[in-house]
Amino acid sequence: MSLIEANKSNFEENIKSGLVLVDFNADWCGPCQIFAPVLEELSKEIPEKILSVNIDDSPEIAEKYSVSSIPCLVIFRDGEEIDRSVGALPKKKVQKLLEKHKR
Numbered sequence: 001m002s003l004i005e006a007n008k009s010n011f012e013e014n015i016k017s018g019l020v021l022v023d024f025n026a027d028w029c030g031p032c033q034i035f036a037p038v039l040e041e042l043s044k045e046i047p048e049k050i051l052s053v054n055i056d057d058s059p060e061i062a063e064k065y066s067v068s069s070i071p072c073l074v075i076f077r078d079g080e081e082i083d084r085s086v087g088a089l090p091k092k093k094v095q096k097l098l099e100k101h102k103r
Contacts, residue, residue, distance in 0.1 A: 035088035
């Protein structure tokens with residue numbers, strides 16, 4: 001699957017079923033820019049959706065989910081938040097984060 005650019009028009013639809021990883025980020029965020037290629041690579045290797053939400057373009061989504069620090073990874077299952085992690089992570093740690101929530 002590929003990395004999906006999410007915004008207010010497609011966010012809810014994309015998180016409503018299955019296990020979904022959402023990356024909250026911004027263009028001006030250095031760690032976000034370093035972390036982006038990790039998520040792009042991972043999105044090609046795993047079946048789960050990975051969404052990218054730019055908090056400057058979609059502040060209402062960041063506000064709804066109380067995102068105050070970025071990069072912020074939020075894991076959803078069937079539309080409900082089940083986990084989160086703040087800060088850029090190595091690929092293996094992101095994989096482990098997802099693995100612990102697979103059924």
